[in-house]
Amino acid sequence: MTVYEKPTLEIPQVEVVLSEYFQSTVTEITPLEGGNLSTVFSFVVLDKEYVIKFSDLAGHFEKERFISKLLSSQGIPFPSCHRLGKFQSLDYLISEKISGHNLASCSPEQRRHLLPEVVQLLTRMNHVELGETNGYGMINSDGNGTHNSWTEYVIAVNAENQTGSFWEGWYDLFKTSCLEKDVFDECYNRLLAYSTYNEPHRYFIHGDFHQFNILSDGQHITGIIDSNGKYGDFLVDLATLDWHLQTLDVIQQYQNYQQQIDISIPNFEERIIGAKYYNGLIGLRFYAKMGWKDAYFGLRKELLSLTN
Template identity: 25%
Template sequence: MGKDNFLKSLLSDKVNMTPNGFATDQLSAEEFAERSELFFDSILDISSSSISGVAGYGWFEEEGKTEFATCRAFLTETFSDKREGYWFNWREMFETTVLDRDFFEKYYKEMEDRIHYCEGQRYLVYNNAFFDNMITDGASMLGFPDWSKSGIFDFLVDIANMDLHKPYWKIPELFTEYCKTRNILIPDFKERFLCMAYYKGIDTLRWHASIDDECSCDSIVKSISELKDRIYAL
């Protein structure tokens, strides 16, 4: 069974993998706020998928397998510089790009200190919830066409991805209100969200540094730096 068929076997009929419409990046902040419940409903629909037959943590390999036994192994190994492929010896970037060693190490530690909150939080995640990857009809439909980064870990990564892309849209703030109105209790929400947000933040930061995108790096650094105060104020 290939990955697409494997994912289809997990997802409920509520999740649209072949949507028609336009990228949600075209929405304004006000238009998103008006439709935010649709986004949060859809993320929770994904996370409610049954994964009883899937073990471990991490991104899906081609046949729907994950590589890591624990969340800690998954998150820390993500930043190993000995993994073969694009990120082999990536720490050389501290000397050759705008990636700042002290900043990276600070927020890697912030992530690492919170991993225990996410241990045991196993959900199907889209892990690609940037607004140019989600498709809407502008009304009642939201779809997710690109599952190349999907896997098993804390579903709050999908909310964190949205916030990383559009921090000025106040997405965790809106999500907190959404949960309150529906009596949805997410244990250790703030620490779990920060763990996932720091993981995605520093991972995305090193990507943009690797392609010399200094403007995006500056924006990500600002977002990461301000995040804890925002979340602890909720």
């Protein structure tokens, strides 16, 4: 099995890149944990904090730049982008660093206290105005979705042929990893059935809305980072958050808040199940590709029991 490994860089290489953009002295270049697909460093220029991310996935950062403008222009605390460029075979993106630590580093009590604020931010983010964009599924660098419908996107993202993407050759995982073809097929058939309920809804989806991409100072939420943006049913983000914060009764808190602000969500139960199957199939493949067997079997159990 080939496990994906993100790019490796040394600090002197990062210094070379930053010296080409910043005229002032760059200090405190520090590798950051997290980020499964990018290598990330923080640094300081004139007492202001920034981050630089490196990726070998083509087009990864053009999309982030679009999403940054979409969200930050509408008051969502998402890092503003400063420069996108190339270093050797890698793309890089320099952006502001939002203060705070990820929600995962907060105590259980703090996470419980912060959850209402997380739910409010999630709701605001999912309901940003999308302007003249069109399409569903993954957001391109031009701001449009990659497919004409949600179901078309779901079929494409689970197809065998994914040439040129992170998932190229992913069918090999059935032979080289813990990924099971019969389990995948069963969950995929359920996904197609429930996706009909998600189909009519087009909103902004963060795509990775969990405790490692939500920042806090311990008292309040300070921002969100690392969107894998899509257009579709916003309940995909809720399903992600619920999977990662299983002890906090996320869905009930979310529904309470929607009722409080008078947002009606028709077919909620069917749509959240469709969202969980959508996330779940990506999760099964990702955990198998990364070699994370415990996470794979935990998610496998939840998916198979969803509609029993």
